[in-house]
Each structure stands twice: as structure tokens, then as C-alpha cells.
Amino acid sequence: MTKIWFNRWFSVAYHYIHMIRSNPDQQPFVFYGTHPDPNHMHLQACDYAFVEPTVKGAEYVQFCLDFCKQHSIDIFIPRLHMYDIAEQIERFEAIGTKVMVCKDLTLLHQLMNKHLFYEALQHTDIVTLPAYRVVNTAAQFKQAYEELTSEGNKVCFKPTSSEGGMGFRIIAERSNRLEEMYGWVTLKTSFEDAYQAFASKDWFDDIMVMELLEGDEYSIDCLSSAEGELLTAIPRRKSTGRVYELEKVPALLDIAERVAARYRIPYVFNIQVKYNKGIPKLLEINPRMSGGLYISCLSGINIPYLAVKEIQGQPFDVPKPKFDLQISYIEQPIVLKSRSGY
Known part of the structure; x- marks a missing residue:
């Protein structure tokens, strides 16, 4: 019986585990799941669930290798720390564990950093890129905003290394701050508020200031x-x-x-x-x-x-x-x- 391990995934892995389990070939699987939260939703679909340590880098890879050895994992489907795991993929293969991850480390590194991947796509005809600037000071942020708006764009920004909507904001003029307090939580922020936040530090991690699509x-x-x-x-x-x-x-x-x-x-x-x-x-x-x-x-x-x-x-x-x-x-x-x- 094939053993599959999902490490620290999103809750939707609950669906993916059930989809693999209810396959039309009636192929049997046993599912293992790990997460720091023992009540995490994707663990509820697993046959065996374990609490995952909150470590990074080499320590996390070693945890993964030990877990695969201990439970004789056949297929490892990682989400967290994919790059670190891919770097050591030969060690997983040596113990008989197949890892569902991109083995091209240069490509994987680019895909996990939007700025690097956008740079790799420049001057290709693969897909059109939005207008953008990468900044890490308040002065650069102000310059990028002014340049993009002068080209007729509405503007948004997001960290270059984040998943989903984390850190995404739309720059828009605020009409009435008191009314906003009574309304829904919004992704909009004013240029002034964003600038003041960025100016609170001399330097911050890369932010991509972009054309709003x-x-x-x-x-x-x-x-x-x-x-x-x-x-x-x-x-x-x-x-x-x-x-x-x-x-x-x-x-x-x-x-x-x-x-x-x-x-x-x-x-x-x-x-x-x-x-x-x-x-x-x-x-x-x-x-x-x-x-x-x-x-x-x-x-x-x-x-x-x-x-x-x-x-x-x-x-x-x-x-x-x-x-x-x-x-x-x-x-x-x-x-x-x-x-x-x-």
C-alpha cells in the first residue's frame, strides 16, 4: 500500500487527499500529515497525523528525512520549504521516497521570488508582464508610484516573496476615514499612509510596486x-x-x-x-x-x-x-x- 505524506499544507489539501483516496482505479493509499497545529484541517483527512516542529533550513530537511525513514513514505508532497527539500532531493531518493517537487533549483528559486521570475521573463514572448518597480526604501516607493501613475496606471504593491494575497494593497485616495471604520475591511490604502509606513524604516524587504490590473x-x-x-x-x-x-x-x-x-x-x-x-x-x-x-x-x-x-x-x-x-x-x-x- 502506497504511503503519501503532505507536510504543512493549506487547508485545501483536505480535498486533494480525498481526491487521491477516492480514485477510479481503487488504488489503496495511506496518508500521513504534519502541521504545527494538531487541529489543522488537512490533518483530518489523513490516516496518521503528527505535530510538526517549527524549524527551518537544514533542521527542517533533516526532520523530513527522518519522518520519511521512520514511516517508510513512498511519496512526499511538500508545500513548506520546497526549495530546501529540493536541494536535498537525492537524499530522499536514496531512501526510496519520491518527492513531488521541481528539481530545477534555479527555476524553483525564481518562481518563489516574483522579482527574480519577472526578470527572467523580460524580453520573452511567453506572457505579458504588468508595469512594475522593485523598491526597498520610502524614496524609491515614492518615485515608483509617481512614475507608474504618470504612465496612466492605477497602482498596487506586494512583497516579492509572499503567497496568495499576503501583503497586497491597492493605493487609492481615501474619501472618509470615519466611514471606513464602519465598513468592511479593505485592501485599499492611501499613498500617504503607505509612504509613512515605509518611511518608518531606512530599508525594508523588497516590495513590488505594480500596475493595478x-x-x-x-x-x-x-x-x-x-x-x-x-x-x-x-x-x-x-x-x-x-x-x-x-x-x-x-x-x-x-x-x-x-x-x-x-x-x-x-x-x-x-x-x-x-x-x-x-x-x-x-x-x-x-x-x-x-x-x-x-x-x-x-x-x-x-x-x-x-x-x-x-x-x-x-x-x-x-x-x-x-x-x-x-x-x-x-x-x-x-x-x-x-x-x-x-
Whole structure:
């Protein structure tokens, strides 16, 4: 029976574990999960759950190696500290553990830092980039803001090394601060507030000041071979609220083909783009399963399970994805444990 370990993942790994477990081939799996929070949601889908130490670098890699040895893990699907793990992938392979991670360390390093990857994409025709500047002083921030707005752009900013929406802000004029106190929490901040925050330090970690993209946002979930050959791509448009649309958009499928042909990212990756003035522009590329992959899999393609088959070297046919689907989701309560003993 194949043993699979998900380390410190997002809560949505709960879905991916169930998708692999309920595979159409009735292939049996045993799932291991680790996280510093023993009540973390993805652990609830695992057969065995353990508390993970809060260490980094070489210590974390050693923890991973020891865990794989102790539990005879066949497939390791990491999210946390992917680069550190990929650096030592030969040590995992030596003990019989296959690791679902990009082995190209230069590429992986670039993908995990938006500035580096944008620099690598300059002067290529793979995907259009938004206008941007990278800054780490308040003076540079002010100059970048003035240059971008003078070109007719609205402006936003985000740390170059962050996941999802962490640190993302939109620069906008504030109309009434008191009214804002009674309204929803917002991602908007004024230039003055942002400048004062950045000016509180002589130097800060890299911030990317960018053209604000105001059109439709798409995530393109991609399945590829171990060698990086693109097997399928599913564009998923963020609609209103919790509604998503799976759409066959030739321009986005072409972007997925070009990214795969150039970078050969193995197993599963995700391309995020957003339109502005009719042009799809890159937000980022994630060399892992995305947070919304379980929605894209309603196209009829069980991407997590097919990725597991691929890393095992098992042959399979990729179904043709179903498009023109409108999809949403709801929370589902589950019992973590019963204190009464019943």
C-alpha cells in the first residue's frame, strides 16, 4: 500500500487527499500529515497525523528525512520549504521516497521570488508582464508610484516573496476615514499612509510596486509529466463572490503551453493572470497544487491523483476537460473529536 505524506499544507489539501483516496482505479493509499497545529484541517483527512516542529533550513530537511525513514513514505508532497527539500532531493531518493517537487533549483528559486521570475521573463514572448518597480526604501516607493501613475496606471504593491494575497494593497485616495471604520475591511490604502509606513524604516524587504490590473482574474491549473510536458490546462475565472467559471480561453491555453515548453515544471503548477485593457498579464506562477485546484478538478480531471500516478511511473489517459461550468462551494462542518467519548 502506497504511503503519501503532505507536510504543512493549506487547508485545501483536505480535498486533494480525498481526491487521491477516492480514485477510479481503487488504488489503496495511506496518508500521513504534519502541521504545527494538531487541529489543522488537512490533518483530518489523513490516516496518521503528527505535530510538526517549527524549524527551518537544514533542521527542517533533516526532520523530513527522518519522518520519511521512520514511516517508510513512498511519496512526499511538500508545500513548506520546497526549495530546501529540493536541494536535498537525492537524499530522499536514496531512501526510496519520491518527492513531488521541481528539481530545477534555479527555476524553483525564481518562481518563489516574483522579482527574480519577472526578470527572467523580460524580453520573452511567453506572457505579458504588468508595469512594475522593485523598491526597498520610502524614496524609491515614492518615485515608483509617481512614475507608474504618470504612465496612466492605477497602482498596487506586494512583497516579492509572499503567497496568495499576503501583503497586497491597492493605493487609492481615501474619501472618509470615519466611514471606513464602519465598513468592511479593505485592501485599499492611501499613498500617504503607505509612504509613512515605509518611511518608518531606512530599508525594508523588497516590495513590488505594480500596475493595478482591473480586468478578469484567471488561475490556469496545469498537469504535466515528470519531464515537464504539459498534459492538460484548465483556466478558472474568478467571478463574483464564491462563483468561478471554467472557461476554454485559447489565449490562456497558449500561455500554459509556452510556460511549459520553456520551463518544464513537473507534475502540477498554477499560472495566475489578470486582464487589463484586454491583455492577460502575469501575476505569478506557483510550482505546486493551487488553493483552488479542487474547483478546476470539477472539469472531470482528477489532477492530484493523476500527478500521483505520474510520479509512480504508471500510464494513464488524460480525459478531455469539461468547460463552460459555473462552480461555487460551501463550508462543511466536521467533528474533530468528541469530549464525551461517544
